Amino acid sequence: MPREELNQIYIAVVGAGGVGRHFLNQLAAIAPKYPNIHLLLVARSTKSLAAPDHTKPLSFQTWEADLEKSTAPALDNDQIANFFYKTPRHCVIVDNTSNQDVADLYPQFLYSEVSVVTPNKKGFSGYLGLWKRIEDAAFHHLYPGQVRGLLYHESSVGAGLPVISTLKDLIDTGDKVQKIEGVFSGTMSFLFNNFAPVDGKGGKWSAEVAKAKEAGYTEPDPRDDLNGVDVARKLVILARICGLEIESTDSFPVQSLIPVELESVKSGDKFMEKLPQYDSSMEEVKNEAVKEGKVVRFVGSIDVGKKALKVGLEKFDKGHPIAGLKGSDNIISFYTERYGANPLIVQGAG
Amino acid sequence: MPREELNQIYIAVVGAGGVGRHFLNQLAAIAPKYPNIHLLLVARSTKSLAAPDHTKPLSFQTWEADLEKSTAPALDNDQIANFFYKTPRHCVIVDNTSNQDVADLYPQFLYSEVSVVTPNKKGFSGYLGLWKRIEDAAFHHLYPGQVRGLLYHESSVGAGLPVISTLKDLIDTGDKVQKIEGVFSGTMSFLFNNFAPVDGKGGKWSAEVAKAKEAGYTEPDPRDDLNGVDVARKLVILARICGLEIESTDSFPVQSLIPVELESVKSGDKFMEKLPQYDSSMEEVKNEAVKEGKVVRFVGSIDVGKKALKVGLEKFDKGHPIAGLKGSDNIISFYTERYGANPLIVQGAG
Numbered sequence: 066m067p068r069e070e071l072n073q074i075y076i077a078v079v080g081a082g083g084v085g086r087h088f089l090n091q092l093a094a095i096a097p098k099y100p101n102i103h104l105l106l107v108a109r110s111t112k113s114l115a116a117p118d119h120t121k122p123l124s125f126q127t128w129e130a131d132l133e134k135s136t137a138p139a140l141d142n143d144q145i146a147n148f149f150y151k152t153p154r155h156c157v158i159v160d161n162t163s164n165q166d167v168a169d170l171y172p173q174f175l176y177s178e179v180s181v182v183t184p185n186k187k188g189f190s191g192y193l194g195l196w197k198r199i200e201d202a203a204f205h206h207l208y209p210g211q212v213r214g215l216l217y218h219e220s221s222v223g224a225g226l227p228v229i230s231t232l233k234d235l236i237d238t239g240d241k242v243q244k245i246e247g248v249f250s251g252t253m254s255f256l257f258n259n260f261a262p263v264d265g266k267g268g269k270w271s272a273e274v275a276k277a278k279e280a281g282y283t284e285p286d287p288r289d290d291l292n293g294v295d296v297a298r299k300l301v302i303l304a305r306i307c308g309l310e311i312e313s314t315d316s317f318p319v320q321s322l323i324p325v326e327l328e329s330v331k332s333g334d335k336f337m338e339k340l341p342q343y344d345s346s347m348e349e350v351k352n353e354a355v356k357e358g359k360v361v362r363f364v365g366s367i368d369v370g371k372k373a374l375k376v377g378l379e380k381f382d383k384g385h386p387i388a389g390l391k392g393s394d395n396i397i398s399f400y401t402e403r404y405g406a407n408p409l410i411v412q413g414a415g
Numbered sequence: 416m417p418r419e420e421l422n423q424i425y426i427a428v429v430g431a432g433g434v435g436r437h438f439l440n441q442l443a444a445i446a447p448k449y450p451n452i453h454l455l456l457v458a459r460s461t462k463s464l465a466a467p468d469h470t471k472p473l474s475f476q477t478w479e480a481d482l483e484k485s486t487a488p489a490l491d492n493d494q495i496a497n498f499f500y501k502t503p504r505h506c507v508i509v510d511n512t513s514n515q516d517v518a519d520l521y522p523q524f525l526y527s528e529v530s531v532v533t534p535n536k537k538g539f540s541g542y543l544g545l546w547k548r549i550e551d552a553a554f555h556h557l558y559p560g561q562v563r564g565l566l567y568h569e570s571s572v573g574a575g576l577p578v579i580s581t582l583k584d585l586i587d588t589g590d591k592v593q594k595i596e597g598v599f600s601g602t603m604s605f606l607f608n609n610f611a612p613v614d615g616k617g618g619k620w621s622a623e624v625a626k627a628k629e630a631g632y633t634e635p636d637p638r639d640d641l642n643g644v645d646v647a648r649k650l651v652i653l654a655r656i657c658g659l660e661i662e663s664t665d666s667f668p669v670q671s672l673i674p675v676e677l678e679s680v681k682s683g684d685k686f687m688e689k690l691p692q693y694d695s696s697m698e699e700v701k702n703e704a705v706k707e708g709k710v711v712r713f714v715g716s717i718d719v720g721k722k723a724l725k726v727g728l729e730k731f732d733k734g735h736p737i738a739g740l741k742g743s744d745n746i747i748s749f750y751t752e753r754y755g756a757n758p759l760i761v762q763g764a765g
Contacts, residue, residue, distance in 0.1 A: 095589040226759065227584065231577050239445040263734065384613065389734060392757050404764050407742050409576065413749075413759035 075119055075152050077106035079145060080161035081132065084184060088161055093125035104128065106148055113137045119152045146170050149179050156214075160185050169195065175202035175214040184220035189305065190298035193312050196305055222249065222299045223395050224415045231411060232306055232399065241402040242307050246366040249299045251393035251415040252290040253363040255282045258390055261351045261360045263383045270347035271340040278337065282393055286333030291322040293363075293376045300365045300374050307369050320377025322347075322363070354380045360388045386410060425469055425502050427456035429495060430511035431482065434534060435459075438511055443475035454478065456498055460512075463487045469502045496520050499529050506564075510535050519545065525552035525564040534570035539655065540648035543662050546655055572599065572649045573745050574765045581761060582656055582749065591752040592657050596716040599649045601743035601765040602640040603713040605632045608740055611701045611710045613733045620697035621690040628687065632743055636683030641672040643713075643726045650715045650724050657719050670727025672697075672713070704730045710738045736760060 076092075078085055089107070096102065103122035107114045114135040116122050123131065140148070145167070149156040158174050160167050160183035168188030171181050172195075181203075188199055204213035222228045235242055248254045260273045267273070274291075277283050283290050297314035304311045311317070321328075323336075324343040330336045354361040359380040364387065366375050381388040390396055395415030398408035426442075428435055439457070446452065453472035457464045464482040466472050473481065490498070495517070499506040508524050510517050510533035518538030521531050522545075531553075538549055554563035572578045585592055598604045610623045617623070624641075627633050633640050647664035654661045661667070671678075673686075674693040680686045704711040709730040714737065716725050731738040740746055745765030748758035 091589055095587075225753070227577050227581050227761075230580070234577065237445075239441055384739060386736070386739065386762075389736065389739065394757050399763075403575070407744050407764060409761075409763035411577075411759075411761055412736075414754050414757060 072101050073119075073153070073155070074102045075105050075122075075149065075156045076102065076159060077108070077145075077148055077157070078104070078159045078161060079106075079108045079167055080164075081107050081109045082161070085159075085161035086129070088159065089125070089128055093128075096125040105152065107132050108140050108145065111139055113140050115148075142166060142170060146173050149177070154178060155180065157182055159183065163187060165191060171195075171216070172198040172202040175199065175204070175216060178212050178214050180214040180216065182217045184218065184224075186221045186298045186302065189218055189221055190301040190314065193305075193310060218302075222302055223397055223411065224251075226395060226397070226411050226413050226415065228397050228411055229302075229306065231409065232303060235399060235401055235403075235409075236306070236308075240404075242369050242399060243402065244366065244368050244400040244408075245300075245303055245307075245397065246364060246387075246400070246408075247397035248362060248387060248390060248395055249296045249365050249397070249415070250290065250363070251395060252277060252282050252284075252287075253296065254390055254395060254415070255280075255393040257360075257362050258392065260347070261354065261362075263360055263388055265355065267351070269341070270344045271337075274340060275337060286336065288323050288327075288333065288336055293319045293321050296363070296365045296376045297374075300367055300376060304367050304369075304374055307367065309367075309369065309372050309374075311374065317374035318377065322378075350378060358383065362387050362390075386412070422451050423469075423503070423505070424452045425455050425472075425499065425506045426452060426509060427458070427495075427498055427506070428454070428509045428511060429456075429458045429517055430514075431457050431459045432511070435509075435511035436479065438509065439475070439478060443478075446475040455502065457482050458490050458495065461489055463490050465498075492516060492520060496523050499527070504528060505530065507532055509533065513537060515541060521545075521566075522548040522552040525549065525554070525566060528562050528564050530564040530566065532567045534568065534574075536571045536648045536652065539568055539571055540651040540664065543655075543660060568652075572652055573747055573761065574601075576745060576747070576761050576763050576765065578747050578761055579652075579656065581759065582653060585749060585751055585753075585759075586656070586658075590754075592719050592749060593752065594716065594718050594750040594758075595650075595653055595657075595747065596714060596737075596750070596758075597747035598712060598737060598740060598745055599646045599715050599747070599765070600640065600713070601745060602627060602632050602634075602637075603646065604740055604745060604765065605630075605743040607710075607712050608742065610697070611704065611712075613710055613738055615705065617701070619691070619694050621687075621694050624690060625687060636686065638673050638677075638683065638686055643669045643671050646713070646715045646726045647724075650717055650726060654717050654719075654724055657717065659717075659719065659722050659724075661724065667724035668727065672728075700728060708733065712737050712740075736762070 078089060104125055105116040105119060105122055107128055112135055114123060114132040114137060157180045163185050165187045168185055171188050174181050189196055203216035219229045255277050256273055260267045260270055274287055278287055294314055297319045301311050301314055327336050327339055330339060350361055357380060359382055361378050361380055364379050387396055394413055396412040398410050400408045428439060454475055455466040455469060455472055457478055462485055464473060464485040464487060507530045513535050515537045518535055521538050524531050539546055553566035569579045605627050606623055610617045610620055624637055628637055644664055647669045651661050651664055677686050677689055680689060700711055707730060709732055711728050711730055714729050737746055744763055746762040748760050750758045
């Protein structure tokens, strides 16, 4: 195959909602710099837009209008799995959904030399068996041996922050990771930086949740953030990269900030209405920290040696990097053999 | 060529002093995991050890003793440049020297498909012409087109911290870097974290320099740290990656902490002897910051829009991440269009 042919990259995007649209528009902005990248498919849950073949790619500039006009139906799993059947190397599936059934296809993609790029956490934080099959199927570029697709899911933890690449680099180069600790949720970060700031001010818990909801920092139903499951999923991903065989997010303590009485309330709006009745318990937690000269934060941690994962409230000295976080920033600290007492820290918008 | 052949990686290490020995021993520790990595050459300034050919590589486990026993002389530049002449792909030169003349060979390596991995700053912070030739010669993996070597010099800034890879990722994916600011020197970090800690204590300047020297945090002559040139070199590297054509470290203000009167003092020991006489000026700088409720730190910054680089003392609020640094940690903040007011921060031992 001529070298030029080898340098071409063919992309299929599954999921074109908020994240997918943003991704495609970022790609459109840099497309002139990379004329070897070609878009062949945009698939939504309701419709799809496919290039007739790899020599006639879709337009990065007009994909959205073209998809709008398209009358082609949504693709089923088999159609997605077989999409690149006639396309030459190198093919990439970008999964911008948060669907389990797309994640279930990753091993099939990877074995047929289709690379996978995704922020979808389901393949890596769901059942252990799938994670193992994905890992077996992916090409590990430091130890090549077979024809496989590459796997990148950097943004499944810490969004654009270099978290997974940093962790893998540490491990690949022989460092021993001892502990990972951090604030893994932009929503939780925003809530606690405002509820219990270092300077001692801060509003009532329910008021801060309402403020975060209005500012668009929470899910439509804030309980989807407050239950801690999103943080737990991210911990599972990092722990498995560290070599721990964590079965699921049910395998370790995850503290939910939803009052038990409000777990079954029907709607997010009803939940918000009743939340002020439960402010006193969060106020108590905050005051207890203040008495010790500390602040409370919602963190996740992995003790690699003890194979212990934990998600929930912790108290931190005011001078601790986790205490001083701003806005909705994430912070992830890697404690390793090489770095010793002072961890390698990655911090920024999540 | 059979696929197995393509997966083999051949390494030549130039420079086997402190850094080189550490590198080779790290590689030895992970070698069992990567049986496709082969060591073909270890070259020092006084002698060398070469494998007879690529099918009979050197031992990662006994290279040090084998080099000791070797009677082969040091290699000259032509011999290093042509070392991989008969080796199949993929060859890698690991330059662990800090020599300009080895850096001058990088374009030649890269054009002949030999990859370059190095912490040596000379090729990237020296004269602009060499940097451009190196950039032209390197394979840019997002935009391939020709047979070229890969180029990795991550540890030329921030040692093991993911600084260059993070910056390149931001740029490659279309983010606009506005400003980079940080503490780029472990020595300067250690000095100022002890001289002007957030809690207001801290010893005399000359005493802190002496303490740092004893603890092995400075060069044998501490003036090689205090002149700010090492930080300036790192800024030049990052600025050039941002697209700024900085001619050299002389193109922007670099504040030296060496009292003018002591610049020409002959030895590092004599310098240390006389330094206490100049403590008052640093004390003044520290007190001025304290009056404003701040602390003083030695930082480097790049304002990309204004094409302005600067190295020297700056005052920071006590709550600023740069003020709260510990030990000899580096911290690098990337302010970008996407990240907005809160930068992406990478922090840890430098």
